[in-house]
Amino acid sequence: MNTPNRRQALGAGLSISALAGLSACGGGSVGAADAGKPVKGGSLRVGVTGGNSADTVDAHIPVNSGDVCRAVNLYNALYGWDDDSQVVPLLAESFESNADATVWTCTLKQGIKFSDGSPITPDDVIFTFKRITDPDDPKTAAANFSMLDKVVAKDDRTVEFHLSEANGLFKDAVAEYTAAIVPEGYDPENPVCSGPFKLKSFTPAQSTVLVPNEHYFDYDKMFLDEVQLLNFNDSDALINALLSTQVDAIAQIPVALVEVIAADERMAILNSETGMWLPLTMRVDKKPFDDVKVRQAFRLVVDREQMIEQVLSGFGTIGNDMFGPLSENYPEFPQRKQDIPKAKKLLAEAGYPDGLDVELVTAPIQSGAVESAQVFAQQAAEAGIRVKIRRVDATTFFGEEYLQWDFAQDFWYTRDFLPQVISCALEESPFNETHWDEPAFNKVFDKVRGIPEVEKRRDGEHELQKMLYDEGGYIVWGFANQVDAFQKYVGGLVKNSTGRPLGGWRFDRVWIGKV
Numbered sequence: 449m450n451t452p453n454r455r456q457a458l459g460a461g462l463s464i465s466a467l468a469g470l471s472a473c474g475g476g477s478v479g480a481a482d483a484g485k486p487v488k489g490g491s492l493r494v495g496v497t498g499g500n501s502a503d504t505v506d507a508h509i510p511v512n513s514g515d516v517c518r519a520v521n522l523y524n525a526l527y528g529w530d531d532d533s534q535v536v537p538l539l540a541e542s543f544e545s546n547a548d549a550t551v552w553t554c555t556l557k558q559g560i561k562f563s564d565g566s567p568i569t570p571d572d573v574i575f576t577f578k579r580i581t582d583p584d585d586p587k588t589a590a591a592n593f594s595m596l597d598k599v600v601a602k603d604d605r606t607v608e609f610h611l612s613e614a615n616g617l618f619k620d621a622v623a624e625y626t627a628a629i630v631p632e633g634y635d636p637e638n639p640v641c642s643g644p645f646k647l648k649s650f651t652p653a654q655s656t657v658l659v660p661n662e663h664y665f666d667y668d669k670m671f672l673d674e675v676q677l678l679n680f681n682d683s684d685a686l687i688n689a690l691l692s693t694q695v696d697a698i699a700q701i702p703v704a705l706v707e708v709i710a711a712d713e714r715m716a717i718l719n720s721e722t723g724m725w726l727p728l729t730m731r732v733d734k735k736p737f738d739d740v741k742v743r744q745a746f747r748l749v750v751d752r753e754q755m756i757e758q759v760l761s762g763f764g765t766i767g768n769d770m771f772g773p774l775s776e777n778y779p780e781f782p783q784r785k786q787d788i789p790k791a792k793k794l795l796a797e798a799g800y801p802d803g804l805d806v807e808l809v810t811a812p813i814q815s816g817a818v819e820s821a822q823v824f825a826q827q828a829a830e831a832g833i834r835v836k837i838r839r840v841d842a843t844t845f846f847g848e849e850y851l852q853w854d855f856a857q858d859f860w861y862t863r864d865f866l867p868q869v870i871s872c873a874l875e876e877s878p879f880n881e882t883h884w885d886e887p888a889f890n891k892v893f894d895k896v897r898g899i900p901e902v903e904k905r906r907d908g909e910h911e912l913q914k915m916l917y918d919e920g921g922y923i924v925w926g927f928a929n930q931v932d933a934f935q936k937y938v939g940g941l942v943k944n945s946t947g948r949p950l951g952g953w954r955f956d957r958v959w960i961g962k963v
Contacts, residue, residue, distance in 0.1 A: 484961040533945045709933050714935060723771075777909040788830050806833065
């Protein structure tokens with residue numbers, strides 16, 4: 449299958465500039481769809497951007513949005529996250545801890561199988577977690593399981609996880625899509641899958657074709673015959689592919705075009721409020737960001753309301769330099785606002801009375817990323833911060849220098865606060881892009897991590913958030929809604945707070961209705 453490129457898509461007759469002239473036409477409404485009742489059959493064609501030669505179908509090392517889509521549809525973890533970001537069973541029937549949260553017992557669902565028809569057993573669970581935590585080749589989720597001592601099979605459906613220290617968050621850890629269960633001897637080049645779909649074909653940076661896994665425990669509830677995931681070079685090509693019906697749904701549309709696309713009577717918009725964030729990342733171990741006053745100054749130059757309006761067209765909520773806004777223990781600290789005089793004062797105290805020059809690395813890694821870099825540069829200029837924007841492509845951004853940029857960006861889907869800390873704010877985190885490693889922070893985290901009860905963790909979580917709020921290396925200016933577009937004949941796409949596109953990438957519940 450050939451992936452439509454920019455020239456082919458524009459050849460369909462509509463460019464972004466032409467699209468802007470359609471805002472007065474048609475009668476589509478945001479969120480409206482007309483797929484009718486669920487029906488069996490059909491192929492769903494999904495357009496995405498951001499793919500590159502490093503695209504993967506490996507269950508345990510997804511990086512970009514397309515990787516995540518493949519992981520969610522090809523594999524299941526023991527638990528997962530529902531549309532409200534609550535932990536729910538997938539391959540597991542139950543998952544309970546002992547009194548001090550040092551031993552967790554998992555019972556697998558009865559009769560579950562891999563895509564080759566073989567049973568999913570405790571031995572496969574053991575193999576999976578050995579693969580994830582392999583010290584010579586740790587996978588993305590390895591930091592979540594640093595305390596995992598051993599995994600033991602108790603019978604043909606029961607597995608015990610023995611931890612070296614208490615971890616009240618262990619169920620959350622096994623619910624991450626990066627902790628999906630794979631069979632013993634798993635080969636990512638020819639994957640046997642535990643999720644609702646299996647792989648038919650895969651060409652990095654171009655296309656992926658998925659077909660239903662007839663051995664999946666909920667196979668009878670699925671509708672589609674096939675899912676085609678098609679990568680496009682940029683947003684222009686992506687949107688034109690939707691308008692010319694080359695694809696049925698697209699992920700992460702430029703929010704400035706929501707009303708314009710919705711004006712087409714054939715189209716529907718899926719607008720989900722999420723905890724997804726597009727941070728600016730400052731390396732706290734590199735000049736000038738090794739000085740906390742510089743980091744504080746950079747945060748104070750941001751006009752957050754303007755960022756929400758100009759970058760997200762209002763489709764988002766204001767951030768306060770902390771992540772995990774949907775967490776039960778999210779604190780209400782004073783809202784940080786733009787303060788140019790104070791920013792200049794802090795810069796002068798740090799030895800930059802005349803401002804300073806910095807390079808900001810950006811790429812089209814997520815809708816709004818490049819735009820937020822541009823708006824930040826304009827805002828920072830008021831305080832004498834001269835930002836040189838270095839725009840690279842997604843392949844370069846996620847290449848050898850990823851996580852090493854002094855000043856850059858990234859994107860994160862919705863996570864609760866403590867699992868997010870494990871992913872990005874510890875020395876051993878797989879994506880510690882700010883190189884944050886504070887002994888006082890680590891000490892509090894180690895204590896809080898072992899407490900299962902949410903309310904008993906509140907004070908500790910607030911203490912951790914306060915450290916990040918005062919001294920961290922992230923500029924968290926806002927939380928973006930997940931906004932996607934699709935043809936109205938596509939059914940089963942529902943709002944999802946995880947931040948993952950198109951209803952959480954849950955194509956197992958999607959159908960093609962009347963066209």
